[in-house]
Amino acid sequence: MAGLFISFEGGEGTGKSTQIKRLATRLLGEGRDVLTTREPGGTPEAEAIRALLVSGDVARWTPQSEALLNYAAREQHLSQVIRPALAAGRTVLCDRFMDSTRAYQGYAGGVDFAFIDALERAIVGETRPALTLVFDLDPAIGLARASARGDAAAEDRYERKGPAFHRRLREGFLDILRRDPKRCRLVDAAQDMDIVAEDVWAIVSGVL
Numbered sequence: 001m002a003g004l005f006i007s008f009e010g011g012e013g014t015g016k017s018t019q020i021k022r023l024a025t026r027l028l029g030e031g032r033d034v035l036t037t038r039e040p041g042g043t044p045e046a047e048a049i050r051a052l053l054v055s056g057d058v059a060r061w062t063p064q065s066e067a068l069l070n071y072a073a074r075e076q077h078l079s080q081v082i083r084p085a086l087a088a089g090r091t092v093l094c095d096r097f098m099d100s101t102r103a104y105q106g107y108a109g110g111v112d113f114a115f116i117d118a119l120e121r122a123i124v125g126e127t128r129p130a131l132t133l134v135f136d137l138d139p140a141i142g143l144a145r146a147s148a149r150g151d152a153a154a155e156d157r158y159e160r161k162g163p164a165f166h167r168r169l170r171e172g173f174l175d176i177l178r179r180d181p182k183r184c185r186l187v188d189a190a191q192d193m194d195i196v197a198e199d200v201w202a203i204v205s206g207v208l
Helices: 016-029 044-054 063-087 098-108 113-124 139-148 163-179 193-207
Strands: 004-010 034-038 091-095 131-136 184-188
Touching: 004 016, 004 063, 004 098, 004 163, 004 193, 016 034, 016 091, 016 131, 016 193, 034 063, 044 063, 063 091, 063 098, 063 113, 098 113, 098 163, 131 163, 131 193, 139 163, 163 184, 184 193
Parallel strands: 004 091, 004 131, 034 091, 131 184
Antiparallel strands: none
16 A cells, blocks of 8 residues: 555543644645544444443443444444555554554453454454554543543543553553564653654654
8 A cells, every 4th residue: 555554542531632743743844745533433334333441331232242332433434544645655643543442451451362353354454553652651640631631521431441441451552562662653642742752753864
């Protein structure tokens, strides 16, 4: 594919959404054709699935059901948005992608990794990010940031899963980074947002 695919990963409140906007603005200023999108979401159908996943009772879905719902949304997102954008030579910045399913449902939720591997092979296939930025932050700080955003009533289901879940989640993302160091890069999300933005740019410009 002609385009460049970059994913942003990390736990709750790590600042991914802020940094993806800042990077998009900088890349547009460099003359690149940029698409920003998110998961679960990115299409009307996938956004409907997102609403099922991120709101309501914590126990409304089993982790395996969550993985299936995420991959149903991902199939729509890939076929309707991501693959066409990459084929057109665009730079795609995605707020969460396949690593979030592995971290949230696998490492933190306990879903068998063989099950997640099978979904990833079938749905993602060759459309893997060229670069994944893993935003790392103490979960207690991240959850406090997320709570202060003001949208907790709408999308706080995962935030309410408890401290142990979020500790496993952080370790999961760090293990993903350790296992795939060529694709994944660590971003210290505890720093001032301007410093984080410069760190992100240093990593991305190196790939560009």
